[in-house]
Amino acid sequence: MTNLAHLKFYATHPHACSYLEDQRATTLFLDPQQQIDVDTYSQLSELGFRRSGDHLYRPHCQACSACIASRIPAADFAPSRQQKRIIKRNADLQVNAQPPRVTDEIYQLYAGYIESRHADGDMYPPSREQFSSFLVRDWPFSLFYEFRLDGELLAVAVTDHMRNGLSAVYTFYHPDHPRRSLGRFAILWQIEHARRSEMEAVYLGYWIKNCRKMSYKTEYRPLEMLVNQRWVRIN
Known part of the structure; x- marks a missing residue:
């Protein structure tokens, strides 16, 4: 187990918040020289990283x-x-685990998703370099779960396997299948995968009350939130 007291952290200068208008944000980063292993990652996830x-x-x-x-x-x-x-609507999809990588097929799915769903965000316009730096890392704990229909790639869930569960890092999907609710299904699939693998939890990242894009997270119950450094169940 990593001794967290020996780790170094750095805070950014205040910058424009990505989620709330007219707010300034500061971010705390683990020293980039520190090797990220699964133990360090798992322990820091318990602290909200x-x-x-x-x-x-x-x-x-x-x-x-x-x-x-x-x-x-x-x-x-x-x-x-x-x-x-x-x-039930997505019972016909096949899910396969693959190492993180960039292919024409995967990148085109990602680019189409960003252009159709996040053209107002800081990841627009998409690029291969941005995609690689954000999601493609050759680490043993990171996987691309690919959701396919008769061979066609419909969604990719970027998922990290930690000691204490799964981290749902990011999901991107084909915009032309709204009835399937592919983003929600990817989370539901990861929850079931964690349950069957006897993992503790699926980590969804940050919930922000006044951010519409984060509201979907409260659809999954029970939900636990980190309040005053304690995980509190919200029923």
Whole structure:
């Protein structure tokens, strides 16, 4: 187990918040010279850290505490009636685990997703370099779960395997299948995968009350949130 007291962290200068308008944000990063192994990653996830590319980070804003780390306890999760319908609609998909990589097929799916769903975000316009630095890392704990229909790639869930569960890093999907609710299904699939693998939880990243794009996370119950450095169940 990593001795977290020996780790170094660096805080950024205040910058424009990616989620809340008119807010300034500060981010705390693990020293980029520190090797990210699964033990360090798992321990820091318990403290609300997330991974983006090569970096482990968490919000460190002095005047705002809107970003709250969230996770779903896999063994206790009970799908709602709507979520059961989503699972049934996608029963014809095949899911395969692959190492992170960039191919024309995967990148085109990612680019189409960003252009159709996040053209107003900081990842627009997409590029191969941005995709690689954000999601493609040759680490043993990271996988691309590919969701296919008769061979056609419909979605990719970028997932990290930690000691304490799965980290749902990012999901991108084909925009022309709205009835399938592919983003929601990818999370439901990861919850079931964690449950069957006897993993503790699926870590969803940050929930922000006043951010519409984060509201979907409260659809999964029970949900646990990190409040005052304790995981509290929200029923």
